[in-house]
Amino acid sequence: MRSGRYSAWRLLREGLSGHRGWGPAWRSPEPQRHYDVVIVGGGGHGLATAYYLARTHGVRRIAVLERGWIGGGNSGRNTTIIRSNYFWPESAALYDFALRQYEQLSRELNFNLMVSQRGLLMLAHTPHDVELGRRTFNAMRLNGIDAEWLDADRILSEVPSLQPSRFPILGGVMQRRAGIARHDAVVWGFARAADSFGVDILQGTEVTGFRTDATGRAVAVLTNRGEIGAGAIGLAVAGSSTQLADLAGFRLPVTSYALQAFVSEPLKPFLDTVLLSPATGCYVSQSDKGELVFGGALDLFPSFAQRGTPPILEQVVAGLLEMFPTLARVRLLRQWAGCVDVVHDSSPILGPTPVPGIAINCGWGTGGFKAIPAGGYLLAHQLATGQPHPMAVPFGLERFSTGRLIDEAAAAGIAH
Ligand SMILES: Cc1cc2nc3c(=O)[nH]c(=O)nc-3n(C[C@H](O)[C@H](O)[C@H](O)COP(=O)(O)OP(=O)(O)OC[C@H]3O[C@@H](n4cnc5c(N)ncnc54)[C@H](O)[C@@H]3O)c2cc1C
Numbered sequence: 001m002r003s004g005r006y007s008a009w010r011l012l013r014e015g016l017s018g019h020r021g022w023g024p025a026w027r028s029p030e031p032q033r034h035y036d037v038v039i040v041g042g043g044g045h046g047l048a049t050a051y052y053l054a055r056t057h058g059v060r061r062i063a064v065l066e067r068g069w070i071g072g073g074n075s076g077r078n079t080t081i082i083r084s085n086y087f088w089p090e091s092a093a094l095y096d097f098a099l100r101q102y103e104q105l106s107r108e109l110n111f112n113l114m115v116s117q118r119g120l121l122m123l124a125h126t127p128h129d130v131e132l133g134r135r136t137f138n139a140m141r142l143n144g145i146d147a148e149w150l151d152a153d154r155i156l157s158e159v160p161s162l163q164p165s166r167f168p169i170l171g172g173v174m175q176r177r178a179g180i181a182r183h184d185a186v187v188w189g190f191a192r193a194a195d196s197f198g199v200d201i202l203q204g205t206e207v208t209g210f211r212t213d214a215t216g217r218a219v220a221v222l223t224n225r226g227e228i229g230a231g232a233i234g235l236a237v238a239g240s241s242t243q244l245a246d247l248a249g250f251r252l253p254v255t256s257y258a259l260q261a262f263v264s265e266p267l268k269p270f271l272d273t274v275l276l277s278p279a280t281g282c283y284v285s286q287s288d289k290g291e292l293v294f295g296g297a298l299d300l301f302p303s304f305a306q307r308g309t310p311p312i313l314e315q316v317v318a319g320l321l322e323m324f325p326t327l328a329r330v331r332l333l334r335q336w337a338g339c340v341d342v343v344h345d346s347s348p349i350l351g352p353t354p355v356p357g358i359a360i361n362c363g364w365g366t367g368g369f370k371a372i373p374a375g376g377y378l379l380a381h382q383l384a385t386g387q388p389h390p391m392a393v394p395f396g397l398e399r400f401s402t403g404r405l406i407d408e409a410a411a412a413g414i415a416h
Contacts, residue, residue, distance in 0.1 A: 002023050002024075002027070002195070002196065003022060003023045003024060003025045003026075003192060004021075004022075004023065005110055006110055006111070025188060025191065025192040025195070026191050026192055026194075026195035026201050027195055027200075027201070028201075028203065029200045029201075029202070031063065031200070031202050031205065031223070031225050031226065031228055032061070032063070032200065032228070033228065033229060034061075034228070034229035034230070034231075035061045035062060035063045035200070035228065035229070035230055035231070036059050036060070036061040036062065036230075036231040036232070037050075037053055037059055037061070037062045037063075037230065037231060037232045037233075037234065037383050037384075038062075038063050038065060038221055038228055038230035038232075038233050038234070039062070039063070039064045039065065039233075039234040039235075039236060039379075039383075040065050040207045040221065040233065040234070040235050040236065040237055040244060041064075041065075041066065041073070041235065041236035041237040041238070041240075042064050042065070042066025042068075042069075042070035042071070042072075042073075042187075042191075042201060042203065043066075043070070043071065043073045043074060043075035043076075043187065043236060043237075043238060044071075044075035044183075044186050044187050044190065044368075044369065044372035044375075044376070045075075045236035045238075045361050045364075045368065045371075045372055045375040045376055045379065046064050046066070046234070046236035046237075046376075047064055047070065047187060047190035047191050047194055047201075047376070048190045048372050048373055048375065048376020048377070048380075049064075049234055049236060049361065049375075049376040049379040049380045049383070050062050050064045050190075050194040050199045050201075050376075050380075051109075051190050051193050051194040051197070051199070051376060051380075052376050052377045052380035052381075053199075053380040053383060053384055054194060054197035054198070054199055055193075055197060056377070056380060056381075056384075057380060057381075057384035057385075059383075059384055060197070060198055061198075062194075062197075062198075062199045062200070063199070063200040063201075063202055063228065064194070064199060064200070064201050064202065065202050065205045065206075065207055065221065065223060065228070066201070066202065066203050066204075066205060067204070067205065067206035067207070068203070068204070069203050069204075070187055070188075070191050070201060070203060071183070071184055071187035071188070073237075073238055073239070073338065073339075074238050074239065074259075074338035074339070074340060074368070074369070075183060075186065075187050075369065075372070076183055076184055076187060077183075077261060077306075077336055077337070077338035078183055078261065078338065078369040079261050079283070079285070079293050079294070079295045080180040080181055080182065080183045080285075080293065080369065081120065081178070081179075081180055081274055081283070081285070081369070081370060082098075082099060082102050082115070082178060082179060082180065082181050082369070082370040083095070083099070083120045083175055083178035083179075083274075083370055084096035084098070084099045084145050084175070084177070084178070084370070085120065085122070085136060085140055085145065085147065085173065085175045085178065085411065086140075086143075086145075086408055086411045087135075087136060087139045087408060087410060087411055088139075088406050088407075088408065089142075089143050090347075090394040090395070090406050091347060091406060091408050091411070092139075092140070092143035092144070092145050093143075093391055094348075094371065094374050094391055094395070095370060095371060095374070096143075096144075096145055097373075097374045097377075097391065098370055098371045098372065098373045098374035098375075099177060099178070099370070101373030101374065101377070102115050102181055102370075102373060103115065103117075103177075105186075105189070105373060106189070108193075109189040109190065109192070109193045110192075110193070111185060111188065111189030111192060111193070112182075112185060113181045113182060113185045113186050113189055114180075114181060114182035114185055114288075115179065115180075115181040116179045116180050116181070116288075117176070117177050117178065117179040118179045118180065118272055118273050118274065118285075119174055119175065119176040119177075119178055119179065119273040119274065120174070120175050120178035120179065120273065120274040120275075120276060121150070121155065121158075121159070121172045121173070121174045121273055121274070121275055121276065122136070122172055122173045122174075122276045122277075122278070123155070123169055123172045123275065123276065123277045123278075123279070123323075124169070124170045124171045124172055124173075125164075125167040125168060125169060125170060125277065125279040125280070126170070126279060127170070129170065129278065129279060130170050130171050132410060133149070133171060133172060133173045134149065136173050136410065136411070137149045137173045140173070140175070145175070146175060146176060146177050147173055147174070147175055148173070148174045148175075148176070149171060149172075149173060149174075150171060150172050150173075150174050151171050152168075152169045152170055152171060155169055155171070155172050156169065158273070159271065159273060159275065161270045161271060161324065162275075162323055162324070163323070163324060163325055163326065164322075164323065165322065165325060166322060167277070167279055167280055167322050167323070174273075178274065179274065180274065180285055180287075181369075183369060186369070186372055190372075190376070202225070204224075204225075205223050205224065205225050206223060206224045207221045207222070207223050207244065207247070208222050208223060208224065208247070209221070209222035209247050210222065210233070210247060210248045210249075210355070210358070211227065212355070212357075215356070216355070216356060217355075217356040217357040218230070218233050218248065218355050218356065218357035218358045219357060221233060230357075232357060232359070232383045232386075233357055233358045233359070234358075234359050234360070234361065234379050234382075234383050235248075235353075235358060235359070235360045235361070235362065236360075236361045236362070236375070236376075236379060237362065238338075238339070238340065238341050238362060238364065238368065239256040239257075239304065239338065239339030239340055239341050240256075240304070240339070241254050241256075241341050241360070241362040241363070242254050242255075242256065242341075243304075245353070245360075248353070248355050248358055249355060250353055250354040250355055252349070252360075252362070252363075252397075253343060253344060253349075253400050254341045254342065254343055254349070254362060254363055255302050255341075255342050256302055256303065256304050256339050256340065256341055256342070257298040257299055257301075257302055257303060257339070257340055257342055258298070258299040258303050258305055258306065258307065258308050258309070258337040258338070258339060258340075259295070259298050259299070259308070259337060259338055259339075259340045259366055260295060260296075260299070260308035260312055260313065260316070260335060260336070260337045261293065261294075261295045261335070261336055261337070261338075262292075262293075262294050262295060262313070262316060262317070262332060262334070262335050263287075263291045263292065263293055263294075263332070263333050263334040263335075264291055264292040264294075264327070264330050264331065264332055264333055265291065265330060265331045265332075265333050266289050266290035266291050267286070267290050267291070267292065267330065268290060269286060269290060270286065271284070271285065271286040271292070272286070273285075275323065277319065277322075277323055280318075280319035280320075280322040280323060281296045281297055281315055281316060281319040282294060282295075282296045282316050282319030282320045282322075282323065283295060283296065284320060284323075291333065292320070292327070292330070294316065294320055295316060296312065296315060296316035296319055297312055297315065297316070298312075298340070298342065298366065299312050299337070300312070303339070304339055305337070305339065306336075306337055306338055306339050307336075307337050308335065308336075308337035313335065317332070340364075340365050340366055341362050341363050341364065341365060342363075342365040342366070343363035343365060344400075344405065345399075345405035345406055345407045345408065345409070346365055346367075346407065346408040346409045346411070346412040347363065347395060347405070347406040347407075347408050348361070348362065348363040348364050348368065348371065348375065348395050349361075349362050349363040349395060349396075349397050350375070350378050350379065350382070350388065350392040350395040350396065351382055351388045351392055351393075351395065351396040351397060352382065352388070352396075352397075353397065354397075359379060359382045359383055360379075360397070361375050361376075361378070361379040365412060366412055367411075367412050374391075377389075378391060378392040394406060
């Protein structure tokens with residue numbers, strides 16, 4: 001039995017009948033021998049790819065292979081920020097497409113993603129920050145993205161809890177349409193919607209190799225549950241991208257790092273926007289439960305581990321206290337890390353790979369949660385049509401040989 005459509009009427013009916021009618025949100029099927037499309041990676045990007053393949057392109061025999069549990073990677077470990085305040089037109093088009101999707105996805109997926117457009121304010125603490133901030137603000141406006149330049153007085157009236165000490169506030173760029181969305185809900189919403197189209201979500205299924213035919217085309221994946229044939233294969237495995245590429249026989253300009261997130265004990269509401277302070281190396285928002293959700297830089301050395309190291313913890317907490325010294329006695333409740341896929345120009349890699357039959361979606365680094373609807377939509381287009389979507393063309397792997405990079409290091413300067 002599937003979960004059926006969620007609605008207030010359904011909730012009332014189930015409430016009156018002891019809640020016995022709710023089915024699981026997705027099935028746990030046995031793998032079939034062959035699928036039209038196999039997607040490796042049950043994070044947000046993999047599941048969104050499956051959903052758009054089924055919904056937009058009518059592909060029916062689809063499997064998502066996840067070695068652990070869906071959302072157990074970065075998609076369930078991030079700090080949930082969504083925004084489109086990027087510099088280059090290519091990035092603005094991509095990330096704003098994703099943000100526009102987020103604005104209506106809860107209704108489309110019939111699943112509450114808890115999207116809260118509470119705004120994101122990037123603070124400028126030095127004349128250099130002001131120059132960069134104004135440059136970003138101008139670029140955003142030229143790209144048709146909402147942006148406001150706020151002076152210091154305005155910032156302190158909008159966020160009265162800020163108590164700048166060693167880092168004076170000189171201004172900041174506000175994107176009011178930015179905000180947060182519940183990360184698990186995004187994963188579960190796409191999984192449930194994909195399942196409703198018949199997509200097989202195979203958890204506990206690890207890809208350990210690929211089989212190619214005589215022409216060199218990948219035609220099957222090898223897994224711990226046996227070989228699964230595939231008309232086309234999509235990779236959306238974030239920090240494991242280089243390992244999967246190794247198995248398939250090609251190289252990627254990706255380096256994996258641990259990125260940490262921190263959560264404080266719950267506090268009374270005092271922060272109703274997302275704050276990002278590149279100079280202190282910290283960004284923070286307050287969850288609906290009152291906890292502060294914050295983070296900062298990557299760990300200092302490459303790693304495939306999903307745990308972080310104390311020096312970054314210390315640096316990020318110090319950054320938070322620069323902005324809010326009165327939080328010094330607040331206790332840290334939880335800390336964790338994910339393994340992110342970092343690329344030289346801080347932009348994703350989307351499109352075909354050197355191995356025919358395999359397409360990829362990776363390189364989102366510290367900022368791919370906000371892009372899940374776009375990444376899934378574009379990988380689905382590639383897998384269904386064999387061609388990159390026009391929006392994905394600039395993000396192809398060949399840019400690392402042509403040198404036509406899309407440098408978004410400033411927009412991705414600290415993790416978010
Ligand atoms: C601490 C932290 C904070 C972040 N904050 C933000 C933020 O605020 N905003 C934002 O936009 N982004 C943020 N990000 C980045 C964002 O989370 C990621 O870019 C995004 O979730 C990547 O999604 P994905 O689906 O590509 O990868 P993942 O969610 O990592 O999914 C990949 C999946 O592939 C699976 N897999 C790997 N190898 C195999 C295999 N061999 N076989 C089968 N399955 C395999 C993994 O188990 C994993 O579940 C943050 C990341 C971290 C770690």
